[in-house]
Amino acid sequence: MSTTVDDALWSAIGDPIRRTMIDLLLSGGPGTATSLSERLPVTRQAVAKHLAVLDRVGLIHATPAGRERHYRVDEAQLARAVAQLSAVGATWDARLRRIKRIAEAIERNRNDNRGD
Template sequence: MSVAIDDDLWSAIGDPVRRRLLDLLLTEGVGTPTSLSEHLPISRQAVTKHLGVLDRAGLVHATPMGRERRYEVDDAQLARAVRQLNEVGKSWDARLNRIKRLAEQLQADRTSGENS
């Protein structure tokens, strides 16, 4: 079964700050822009912008909590990202195995040509 690759999802995950935010949320369970910014060398406003990107990609969801929003990782969307990553890995493994076989065949052909 082939899994469609979601470029928006991977664009969101591709940023190191957003990956760190996901790590923090997975570790802590929930977080607000204020609490998360305490663990990063960026402002609360910058954290809010990064969380917005993750939210639009479906990787986190927010719940209003007073004047702030409480963010949590969306487990289903994260699982979808893992499935996509595994599919990409399998595809590259197959490509690399084909390259290896071709290189081995070329080497064997050269060796047999030298021995003739």
């Protein structure tokens, strides 16, 4: 099974601050860099940079509102990320099952040879 992984998407999701930002936007609805920075242990400028990364990979979208921009999660893009993660997880589960079968066969072979 071959799974195509969007490295830019996973690089963006890989940062714990950005994952928290996604959680905040999902639970609280659209937010601004200012409103998010009030709930995170980083500056507003850092939040703006993180938002730019998330926007670049399409996980969030901004809507201008006066001097601020309101960010919301793109749920379709998030669903794509979840699907990728599920596919990668299924691939690794299959690999681990094969490794387990090989290890069990080696162990059975050792035990059979000791009985001689």
